[in-house]
Amino acid sequence: MFETLTPPPADKIIELMAQFRADPREDKIDLGVGVYKDPEGRTPVMRAVRTAATRVWEAETTKAYVGLAGDAAFNAAMAKLVLGEAHDPARTASVATPGGTGAIRIAAELIRNTAPGATVWMSDPTWPNHPAILKYLDIPQTSYRYFDTTTGEVDFDAMMADLAGVQRGDVVLLHGCCHNPTGANLTADQWLAVADLLGDKGALAWIDIAYQGFGDGLEADAFGTRLLAKQLPEVLIAASCSKNFGVYRERAGVLMALSAKGTDRDVVQGNLNTLNRVNYSFPPDHGARLVSTVLDSDDLRADWAAELEDVRNSMLGLRTQLAEELRRLTNSDCYDFIARHRGMFSRLGLTPEQVATLRKEHGIYMVGDSRINIAGLNAQSVPVLARAIAALDG
Known part of the structure; x- marks a missing residue:
């Protein structure tokens, strides 16, 4: 063979x-x-992560499985971090994943299962693993112009001209902040225009936010993600903890699926759980536990935020x-x-x-x-x- x-x-x-x-x-x-x-x-x-590791070690009494969705405290803490006031638990299904890449993979499989004919639109350029995963899963994909190599800025007119071709039910993949590989970000007004276009087109917004806190600050970096969460009926969000918590090797990530009001959130949650199950059964917990310990502890969260700001x-x-x-x-x-x-x-x-x-x-x-x-x-x-x-x- x-x-x-x-x-x-x-x-x-x-x-x-x-x-x-x-x-x-x-x-x-x-x-x-x-x-x-x-x-x-x-x-x-990071200092807060090191302290959290000690606290987790001293308090931990078992290495038994946590659950298909991962630790509920981690999922909730990440939803609050990413979405802020836009977080609506009644709309939000979420699963812990092996890093942001795991969240991208589970999101792609959810798209393939629920809308097999949908085309995923990605920025040109984008993180190479985006098209690679979609190609592996045989999901239709195309690109929209994004970066002007002459000016080093977002070519927003070209971006919007290309996205005018999005069809109802298609998926538009956006970088929440700190665009990889270009570093060029949308302005607040541009995010508003994108949100309006996606709403008019009936397209699904899929956001990859891997660098929250690295750009203009924790709150400012989440502006676009929170706007789309408030304005659109359905949103997929893949978030990574590798960079802003420095837990690269622990592979801590989360996928959030925000559904329209009136949709059975538990059905969405069940589908995410099943995708975790058939991919890797239970997601890793140690990195997620470090993150939730930091976010749920006032002293550690303050120290983490201060060190992240220094970074x-x-x-x-x-x-x-x-x-x-x-x-x-x-x-x-x-x-x-x-x-x-x-x-x-x-x-x-x-x-x-x-x-x-x-x-x-x-x-x-x-x-x-x-x-x-x-x-x-x-x-x-x-x-x-x-x-x-x-x-x-x-």
Whole structure:
């Protein structure tokens, strides 16, 4: 049987990681991997999470299964964090999942089961796992224009022109904040326009929110998600705890399905439970328990929010420093968009050949489309990157 297998396509980011590790240069810079790093290049355990781990360990008396939907306290805490005042328990079914990727997968299967003819619309570009999962599940997909590589901003007119082709029952996948891979976000007015369009079209909004707190703050980053939750009858929300809680390896995520009033919420919940069951039976609990312990403890939540704000401001500072260095070295404002972007990522607009030059001549590693992880920089490496970029046109 196995002799019929063929090698799968290489994962570009995993391949880039291997190249970086094999590079003997001590001054090499890794801007490819999408994890937060502090100025020393570490991905630290957050203070509140470390304290929560101690509390969970001391209080835990069993490792028995929790339930198909995961821990109810975690699901409720995440719904409140993401939705705020838009949270309506009577409309909200939710399941814990193995990270945000697990939430995306369960959401995709729910779409396939309930609306097999629906087309999922995704931004161009988007996180590569979005189209990969949809393709694997044989779900129809298409894209809408999103990013203007010339300006480094959202091409909103093109986006809305493409979304005018959405059909009733189709699904539109949106990044809740800190767009991956571009870092370019919708404004409040643009979110309002998108909400109106989806409502008029009768389309389902599907939101991937993986970086809440990394952009403009916990509340501001949830604006678009909360708006759609209030304005539209049905919404799918896939949320990840990997980044804003730093629990990457614990795989803590949640999928929320908001149904129209009058719909039997318990039927929706039962379908989510069944999808969990046939995929991995019971979702992992440890990371979810750490998150709910933080969110449900006043002292830990305050400390977590403060540290998250430090993380956010650190990335904003790096963005500003890089934009200013590039403006000085190039005598141009063409890279000013970096300071306006939010989250860990920005797409610089470099060609694959320029990206290869940076890697070969300067030991600077980024994804081939010139997406960089801002958190891979520090105050000392920003000038190095800026000089290398400026030299490309020299």
